[in-house]
Each structure stands twice: as structure tokens, then as C-alpha cells.
Amino acid sequence: MEKSTLTTIPDEDFLYVQIADRLGSQIRQQVIKTGEKLPSVRALSHEQGISLSTAYKAYVQLEIKGLIEARPKSGYYVRYTPARSFDKIKPKGEQQEGESKKVSLDEMIAMVYRNFSAESMLRLSVASPALSLLPQARLNKSMMEAIRLSPNSCISYESVQGNETLKKHIARHAFSWGGNILPDDIVTTQGCMEALVFCLRAVTKPGDVVAIEGPTYFGIFNTVQSLGLKIVEIPTDATDGLDLNYLEKAIGVHKIKACLFVPTFSNPLGYCMTNERKKQLVELLAKHEVPLIEDDIYGEMYFGKTRPRTCKSYDKQGLVMLCSSVSKTLAPGYRVGWCIPGKFKREIVNLKLMHSLSSASPTQAAIGHFFETGRYDLHMRNLRKALHTQCLRYTQAIAEHFPDDVKVSRPQGGYVLWIELDKKIDAFELYKQALTYKISISPGQIFSTDSRFTNFIRISFGAPYNDEVDKGLKTLGRLISKF
Amino acid sequence: MEKSTLTTIPDEDFLYVQIADRLGSQIRQQVIKTGEKLPSVRALSHEQGISLSTAYKAYVQLEIKGLIEARPKSGYYVRYTPARSFDKIKPKGEQQEGESKKVSLDEMIAMVYRNFSAESMLRLSVASPALSLLPQARLNKSMMEAIRLSPNSCISYESVQGNETLKKHIARHAFSWGGNILPDDIVTTQGCMEALVFCLRAVTKPGDVVAIEGPTYFGIFNTVQSLGLKIVEIPTDATDGLDLNYLEKAIGVHKIKACLFVPTFSNPLGYCMTNERKKQLVELLAKHEVPLIEDDIYGEMYFGKTRPRTCKSYDKQGLVMLCSSVSKTLAPGYRVGWCIPGKFKREIVNLKLMHSLSSASPTQAAIGHFFETGRYDLHMRNLRKALHTQCLRYTQAIAEHFPDDVKVSRPQGGYVLWIELDKKIDAFELYKQALTYKISISPGQIFSTDSRFTNFIRISFGAPYNDEVDKGLKTLGRLISKF
Numbered sequence: 014m015e016k017s018t019l020t021t022i023p024d025e026d027f028l029y030v031q032i033a034d035r036l037g038s039q040i041r042q043q044v045i046k047t048g049e050k051l052p053s054v055r056a057l058s059h060e061q062g063i064s065l066s067t068a069y070k071a072y073v074q075l076e077i078k079g080l081i082e083a084r085p086k087s088g089y090y091v092r093y094t095p096a097r098s099f100d101k102i103k104p105k106g107e108q109q110e111g112e113s114k115k116v117s118l119d120e121m122i123a124m125v126y127r128n129f130s131a132e133s134m135l136r137l138s139v140a141s142p143a144l145s146l147l148p149q150a151r152l153n154k155s156m157m158e159a160i161r162l163s164p165n166s167c168i169s170y171e172s173v174q175g176n177e178t179l180k181k182h183i184a185r186h187a188f189s190w191g192g193n194i195l196p197d198d199i200v201t202t203q204g205c206m207e208a209l210v211f212c213l214r215a216v217t218k219p220g221d222v223v224a225i226e227g228p229t230y231f232g233i234f235n236t237v238q239s240l241g242l243k244i245v246e247i248p249t250d251a252t253d254g255l256d257l258n259y260l261e262k263a264i265g266v267h268k269i270k271a272c273l274f275v276p277t278f279s280n281p282l283g284y285c286m287t288n289e290r291k292k293q294l295v296e297l298l299a300k301h302e303v304p305l306i307e308d309d310i311y312g313e314m315y316f317g318k319t320r321p322r323t324c325k326s327y328d329k330q331g332l333v334m335l336c337s338s339v340s341k342t343l344a345p346g347y348r349v350g351w352c353i354p355g356k357f358k359r360e361i362v363n364l365k366l367m368h369s370l371s372s373a374s375p376t377q378a379a380i381g382h383f384f385e386t387g388r389y390d391l392h393m394r395n396l397r398k399a400l401h402t403q404c405l406r407y408t409q410a411i412a413e414h415f416p417d418d419v420k421v422s423r424p425q426g427g428y429v430l431w432i433e434l435d436k437k438i439d440a441f442e443l444y445k446q447a448l449t450y451k452i453s454i455s456p457g458q459i460f461s462t463d464s465r466f467t468n469f470i471r472i473s474f475g476a477p478y479n480d481e482v483d484k485g486l487k488t489l490g491r492l493i494s495k496f
Numbered sequence: 497m498e499k500s501t502l503t504t505i506p507d508e509d510f511l512y513v514q515i516a517d518r519l520g521s522q523i524r525q526q527v528i529k530t531g532e533k534l535p536s537v538r539a540l541s542h543e544q545g546i547s548l549s550t551a552y553k554a555y556v557q558l559e560i561k562g563l564i565e566a567r568p569k570s571g572y573y574v575r576y577t578p579a580r581s582f583d584k585i586k587p588k589g590e591q592q593e594g595e596s597k598k599v600s601l602d603e604m605i606a607m608v609y610r611n612f613s614a615e616s617m618l619r620l621s622v623a624s625p626a627l628s629l630l631p632q633a634r635l636n637k638s639m640m641e642a643i644r645l646s647p648n649s650c651i652s653y654e655s656v657q658g659n660e661t662l663k664k665h666i667a668r669h670a671f672s673w674g675g676n677i678l679p680d681d682i683v684t685t686q687g688c689m690e691a692l693v694f695c696l697r698a699v700t701k702p703g704d705v706v707a708i709e710g711p712t713y714f715g716i717f718n719t720v721q722s723l724g725l726k727i728v729e730i731p732t733d734a735t736d737g738l739d740l741n742y743l744e745k746a747i748g749v750h751k752i753k754a755c756l757f758v759p760t761f762s763n764p765l766g767y768c769m770t771n772e773r774k775k776q777l778v779e780l781l782a783k784h785e786v787p788l789i790e791d792d793i794y795g796e797m798y799f800g801k802t803r804p805r806t807c808k809s810y811d812k813q814g815l816v817m818l819c820s821s822v823s824k825t826l827a828p829g830y831r832v833g834w835c836i837p838g839k840f841k842r843e844i845v846n847l848k849l850m851h852s853l854s855s856a857s858p859t860q861a862a863i864g865h866f867f868e869t870g871r872y873d874l875h876m877r878n879l880r881k882a883l884h885t886q887c888l889r890y891t892q893a894i895a896e897h898f899p900d901d902v903k904v905s906r907p908q909g910g911y912v913l914w915i916e917l918d919k920k921i922d923a924f925e926l927y928k929q930a931l932t933y934k935i936s937i938s939p940g941q942i943f944s945t946d947s948r949f950t951n952f953i954r955i956s957f958g959a960p961y962n963d964e965v966d967k968g969l970k971t972l973g974r975l976i977s978k979f
Binding site for chain 1: 627633689702722828856858
């Protein structure tokens with residue numbers, strides 16, 4: 014594993030970022046209090062020996078982060094910021110030499126995976142919907158009807174690119190995220206993971222460097238590393254999302270061959286990049302000719318009014334490879350995913366051919382049929398509503414049962430809450446203690462290749478809130494307090 | 497592509513093989529005529545200065561090859577052997593600078609693949625059973641029953657190693673090939689191809705050298721190369737199979753990191769290594785600590801009385817990784833395969849986890865159920881009988897319709913005939929001409945990385961013999977004659 018050698022060193026081009034960072038940290042530490050007026054742009058420029066433009070940009074930066082607000086004809090003021098909001102998480106923080114160091118990242122991940130399938134467990138570790146939220150009966154019906162409608166009972170090989178009906182509906186759904194996609198632009202895969210693997214293999218070779226978010230879904234690390242690729246983590250956080258400046262610098266330093274990001278409801282942060290930032294990201298990568306693998310697996314799980322746009326919708330050069338699946342929305346066990354690989358379609362088709370000839374016929378046909386009958390749209394409306402409610406309910410319970418110094422993310426979609434505990438708490442220890450109470454959570458350690466998140470945990474709100482969950486969260490709160 | 501620089505040398509340990517070879521070549525050249533009685537074992541032993549046991553083994557060898565037959569209480573006789581049997585095919589033959597050179601191997605393979613799925617085509621190119629030979633209705637029933645029996649309707653993730661019922665029956669079936677396998681020794685995969693890919697990745701890294709048979713299934717070349725591996729082709733032919741002496745030398749010269757062979761009914765040759773040779777192969781590789789990836793996908797398609805043993809059955813050190821699937825026997829489109837990876841199980845489980853978390857639940861459950869109800873054994877008895885009949889019927893038709901100088905393999909199982917045409921004939925040209933008559937065949941060029949097989953074609957007998965096939969083979973025969 015190559016560790017990034019980047020430090021956030023002063024960079025004359027990004028002076029305003031430093032100024033904003035410094036001011037931001039003063040605001041967070043309440044050196045400048047909520048409601049206080051800040052110096053005018055002119056005064057700041059004078060005071061810091063910077064240009065008016067740089068001073069202005071620093072304030073805009075703070076505004077974007079939600080730390081200050083511009084009041085018309087009056088100036089900039091520190092906004093109300095709840096004590097529980099996140100500190101800016103910077104990569105390359107101090108490596109904490111805690112207990113958890115004794116267990117390797119791989120071993121931790123393997124442990125967490127093992128407990129995924131333990132039946133008697135309160136599984137707060139799985140970023141998926143509870144079975145009760147999935148339309149079992151209607152999907153079974155689609156499976157049977159699809160097999161009956163197939164001229165060969167789905168017993169024959171499916172074509173390499175995938176089931177036609179399924180591709181047609183994936184293309185249609187692309188409208189909702191701003192895409193203009195034809196069925197032939199799509200290649201189906203064995204879940205989203207396989208799509209990511211093929212995309213990575215299409216644009217890299219072993220030894221190459223790939224940029225991913227930190228923190229990110231732990232499965233990604235293993236997958237990227239198992240392909241012989243090196244990882245550079247680009248800092249992202251629950252309030253500002255991906256650090257594009259850092260990314261641009263990293264591209265220069267590390268010869269990054271591909272980026273693999275989750276721009277919509279990233280896991281574990283639940284953060285959705287704004288349309289503007291998505292566009293900037295696509296343009297930035299286009300400028301440097303770096304392909305973007307856009308993991309859009311949570312894209313349909315929005316709590317707002319509309320489906321967020323994707324980076325793919327801003328892609329003019331075919332450099333964005335969108336990957337998704339129905340594993341988080343409909344049927345994890347069906348392993349039906351896809352990618353829209355832009356100009357790398359030929360490579361993806363070849364890789365699929367070399368790996369497995371084609372994907373399973375019955376499962377693709379069943380999901381295609383589920384779309385075709387309109388069952389999917391109906392199901393998704395219900396699922397989104399249920400998840401949003403669950404998100405709020407879990408957040409509230411955590412506020413009630415967890416100690417006061419705990420900070421919780423406010424996701425705009427997806428399945429998970431990202432929770433920062435007191436610095437002294439070792440999340441992996443907490444994870445192990447919780448297991449003895451038959452509660453599985455995901456310790457922060459497994460979301461990064463370094464040890465920045467030893468005091469974080471991820472909790473899934475995929476299961477409807479009930480007494481068992483309530484009891485589990487109370488127990489967790491008690492365990493955290495005891496530390 | 498690294499080219500091998502090896503040649504074949506005599507080996508004292510295999511005296512009986514040499515004797516059998518010499519006798520066999522006399523039989524083929526009609527020095528000893530059909531129906532003639534051979535010297536008794538005792539006479540042969542005396543005549544050649546070899547032990548009785550070696551003489552006996554030489555005759556058994558010739559019997560296995562179908563060149564002689566033992567008549568009870570009478571002795572050994574030369575069997576009826578059509579003049580069309582194979583000459584020994586040696587690798588490193590002259591490179592033929594034909595027309596087909598203009599099209600790259602990759603392009604040829606891509607073309608052949610494309611025509612696999614063309615519906616109106618007489619598909620003599622596909623090494624799979626015709627749909628009519630597959631138990632569609634009974635398999636649909638298993639799918640529905642399996643989903644009904646599953647506590648979660650097969651909607652949830654299957655465990656990483658795979659469906660329990662399926663693994664149980666794979667383990668049970670291992671008895672028939674001499675294996676002593678537990679369900680927990682097995683990892684299910686997305687077809688046999690994915691099993692091969694995981695096995696290759698488990699024991700090699702990009703740049704390593706892998707030994708495969710030449711000629712072999714063209715999908716293997718692409719798969720091996722797409723993993724950044726180099727190929728050494730070990731010569732094999734339709735009468736003697738894999739050249740073990742050549743292999744041993746190749747291991748020394750090339751630092752071979754893994755072998756990927758099809759010891760039972762290799763594709764395209766249809767050759768089955770004898771038990772003795774399989775054991776030798778395993779011991780040879782164990783001596784050099786080289787893992788063997790045993791592609792056993794055709795193992796169940798035997799025409800003889802019993803299921804041939806596998807190399808895996810001789811494996812004492814866990815170095816043999818057996819891969820198979822139901823794609824050739826039951827349901828190509830289900831993509832249900834498995835591997836029995838010996839001591840590399842942990843690596844395989846990890847690779848599967850990194851690639852796709854798990855395999856599809858409904859398809860695994862359906863195949864498991866199909867085994868559980870005994871439907872599989874019944875189906876296989878019928879399928880084997882049908883295939884053996886088709887094999888003989890196709891062979892006879894080729895003898896009738898093709899020119900006299902054409903030579904045909906005599907497979908002991910599997911789906912394909914390997915046919916040698918006149919040296920002047922360019923098989924890829926023939927392939928293209930046949931396409932204009934809506935007949936697809938596999939040209940020999942795609943079965944090797946060099947140009948040894950420009951005058952070979954592979955024809956599948958997976959479809960029942962009927963008027964369409966008859967007409968197709970007549971047309972092919974006419975095209976061949978015109979060259």
C-alpha cells in the first residue's frame with residue numbers, strides 16, 4: 014500500500030482555502046461565536062495581506078460550508094451551527110496507536126463480513142434495506158412470469174451486454190438523473206461490485222494509482238488492492254463532501270489513472286455532492302483526462318423531492334463510467350448490476366466475456382420484468398418514504414441514548430449514519446463489546462487505510478425502527494458512555 | 497507472447513507408452529491390418545525385452561485408444577479403425593502464412609462469439625447441448641420450489657461460499673470421480689469461467705507464466721491474457737493427450753506458476769487422460785510445487801460406463817483446484833459453477849468477496865433443488881446417451897459427406913469433433929464461406945496462439961442429428977471439396 018505523501022502544504026493558488034480553514038476552525042472552536050459579525054472583505058484583505066478577491070473567495074468557501082452567512086447590506090456573520098456538526102476531517106491526521114492496531118485492516122473487514130450473515134444479530138452494520146422492506150412476493154411473480162415469457166425458459170446464455178428489457182428500463186430511468194442513455198450504452202453485471210471491478214480493470218493496470226474517497230466503503234479498498242492498484246485517499250467529509258482542490262493536486266503528484274467516487278449519498282457519510290460540484294468534478298477530470306468511475310448505487314435512495322443528477326449527466330467525453338445495481342433497492346441476492354461505461358464500452362464487454370461470458374439469465378429477466386410492469390417505481394416510492402422516516406427515527410434515538418458529545422451525520426439519502434465518538438473511544442473495541450450483546454456495527458477503522466476514524470462508527474438505518482432496534486441503540490449508548 | 501523452445505524427448509519411466517506408441521503408429525499406417533491378431537502379452541514381453549507388466553500396460557493403452565480390442569480367451573486384435581484417424585500433431589509446426597493472418601486472433605474470436613447468438617444459424621460452433629436436450633420444465637419447477645422454500649425468497653445475499661444444498665450435492669457427486677470432498681471445501685462461482693479466473697488470480701500475479709494445452713478452448717487464451725499472464729502451450733493431441741515430458745521441461749525453463757488443463761474430454765480434442773497419466777501429472781506438478789487448475793467442465797459427459805476420475809482425486813497436497821459448472825449439462829444461462837480449490841480456499845473466498853460479495857441466490861438454490869430431487873441424475877443419464885448417439889451420427893455423416901483425406905477425432909466424451917482438413921485449406925476462409933450459408937463452425941486458428949491449426953475445424957455435436965444438420969454437413973463437405 015502506497016501511503017499518500019501529500020500534506021496540506023501552503024499552496025499559493027489556494028491561499029483562500031487556508032484562510033477559510035483557519036477562520037472555520039476558529040468558528041468551530043467558538044473563538045468566533047455564533048451570530049458574531051466578521052470583518053468586512055476589505056478589512057480581511059488588509060488584515061491578512063491578501064487580495065480582495067482572495068478574501069472574498071475565503072468567505073464564499075465558509076458560506077458553502079454553512080459556517081457563515083452573508084446578510085444583505087450588512088456583511089458576513091457566523092451562522093448557528095449545532096455543536097454536533099462535524100469537524101473538518103483532514104487526512105493524514107495523527108495515527109492513533111490504539112488497541113485496534115493489533116488487528117489488521119483485512120482481518121477487521123473479514124470479521125465484520127462474517128457477522129453480516131449471523132441471523133440472530135441486530136445487524137446495524139449492513140448498508141442494505143431490511144428484508145421486510147423488499148417486495149418478495151411481487152418479485153417472485155416477476156421471476157415466474159419472466160421465465161414463462163422467455164422462449165428458452167432463461168436456460169440459455171444471455172447476450173454479453175445483457176437482457177434487452179432490463180437495459181431498456183435502465184436507459185429510461187436514466188432520464189431521472191439527467192442522462193441521455195440508449196440500451197446499447199449499458200452492460201449488465203453481477204451486482205455493482207463486478208461493474209466497479211470491470212471499470213477499474215478497463216482503465217488501469219496493476220501498479221497504477223487510483224483515487225478514492227476517505228472515508229469510503231471498506232469493500233472498495235480490498236477490491237482495488239486485489240487488482241494490484243495503489244490507493245490515494247481524497248479527503249471527504251459529511252459537511253463539504255469531496256475536496257476537489259486536494260484532488261486536483263493529487264492528480265498532479267500521483268499520476269492518478271482513475272477516480273472511484275460515490276458522488277451521491279456516499280458511504281459512510283451519506284453526503285450528496287451538489288450539481289455544481291459534480292459538474293466541476295467532471296470538468297476537472299476531463300481536463301486531466303482521468304476517467305471517473307461513478308458508484309451510483311445509492312442514487313435512487315434520495316430523501317428529497319427529486320432524484321439527484323449524476324456526474325455521468327455532465328459527461329461530454331465518455332470519461333464517466335456509471336455503475337449501479339438493484340442490490341440496495343430491490344434484491345441483493347439477485348446480483349443484478351450494470352455499468353454505463355461511456356467510451357470504454359468495448360473494454361468492459363471484453364472483460365465480461367473473459368470473466369464469465371454473460372450474466373445469469375433468470376435474475377436479469379426477472380428484474381427486467383419487474384421494471385416493465387411498473388412494480389419498480391411503486392416499490393421505490395414506498396421504500397424511499399420508509400427509509401427517510403427510519404433515518405429521522407434513528408437519528409433521534411441516537412440523540413436520546415448516546416452521550417452528548419457524540420456527533421451524527423445528516424444524510425440526504427442512502428442507508429447509513431456516520432457517528433463520531435469521543436477521541437478516546439476505540440471503535441473496534443466498541444464493535445467487539447457490542448457483538449457480545451448481539452449487536453453488529455461497523456467500526457470506523459475499516460473505512461480508511463489509515464487510522465483517522467478510530468473513534469467513528471457507522472450505523473445502518475435499513476431496518477424499520479422497532480423495540481429491538483431501540484433496545485440495541487440504548488445498549489450501544491450505554492457501552493459508549495462506559496468508555 | 498512467449499514462445500516455447502522445447503522439444504519432446506524419450507522418458508524411461510514410460511516404456512509402455514513408447515511401445516504402445518510404436519504399435520499404434522504401425523496400426524495407423526496399416527502395417528498391422530484391421531482384424532489381425534497381435535502377439536500375446538508374453539510374446540510381446542519376450543520380443544521387446546520388457547516385463548510382462550509393461551507389455552500388458554502397452555496393450556491396455558492401445559485398447560483405451562480404441563486401436564485394439566481384447567477378445568475373451570483369444571487375445572488382442574486390431575480393431576476396425578477408419579483411415580481417418582489422427583496423425584500425431586506436433587506443436588511448433590511450420591507457421592502457415594495464409595490469408596487468415598490478416599485477421600488477428602482476438603478479432604477472429606470476437607467474430608466467432610458474435611455468431612454464437614445468431615438465431616437463424618446452424619450453430620455447429622457451440623460446445624454446448626441443444627436447448628431441446630435440457631430439462632426446461634423440470635428446472636423451472638425447481639426454481640419455483642426453491643424460491644418458495646427459501647426463508648427470504650432468495651432475495652437476500654447468499655453466503656460467500658455458496659448455497660448449502662448445492663455444495664452438499666457437489667460434494668456427494670465427487671464420489672463418482674474418486675473425490676473425498678466436504679461441502680465446506682467448495683466455493684460456488686458464476687459459471688466455470690469465473691472459477692478459472694479466481695483460481696488463476698489466486699496463484700499467479702501479472703507477468704507470470706501459465707501452462708495451457710495447445711490446442712485448447714479459445715476463451716482460455718483471452719482470459720489468461722486479460723489477467724496479464726503469459727502462456728506456454730503444452731502440446732496435446734487427439735490420440736495421446738498432454739505431453740508430460742514436454743511439460744516437465746517447460747516447468748524448468750519457463751518458471752511456470754500454474755497449469756490450466758482440461759484432463760477429461762479436453763476441448764477441442766475430446767481426449768480423456770488415463771487415470772495413470774492423471775496421477776502422473778499430479779505427482780509431477782506436486783514435485784515442482786506447481787498448482788494445477790483442473791477444468792472439469794466436460795467430466796460428466798462420458799460415453800463410457802463410468803465417470804472418469806479427476807486429477808483432483810489424486811491430489812494429496814491440496815495443489816489441484818478443480819473447476820466445473822452446470823453450463824454444459826443443465827443450464828448455461830444460470831451461470832452456476834464452482835471450484836474445489838484445495839489449499840487455496842481462503843484466497844478464492846477473498847477474491848470472490850472482492851469481485852461480487854456472493855453469487856446469485858435464486859439460480860444456486862434452483863440448481864441445488866434440482867440435485868436434491870434426483871432430477872439431475874435422471875437428466876444426466878438421458879443426456880449422456882443422447883450425446884453419445886449424436887457423436888457417432890455426426891462422425892458417420894462427416895465420413896460420408898467430407899472428402900476422403902479429412903481426419904476426425906474420436907472423442908470419449910464432451911461435445912465436439914476436431915477435424916483436420918487438407919493442409920492447403922484455410923479454416924478461417926472456410927468459416928467465412930460457411931457463414932454465408934448460415935452455418936457457423938469454429939476455425940482451428942482460434943484454438944492456439946500460433947498458426948498450427950489453420951487447416952483444422954471444430955464441430956459441435958451438441959444438437960440432435962436432423963435434416964438441417966445433415967444438409968449443413970453436406971454443404972460444409974462441398975465447400976471443403978471446392979478448396
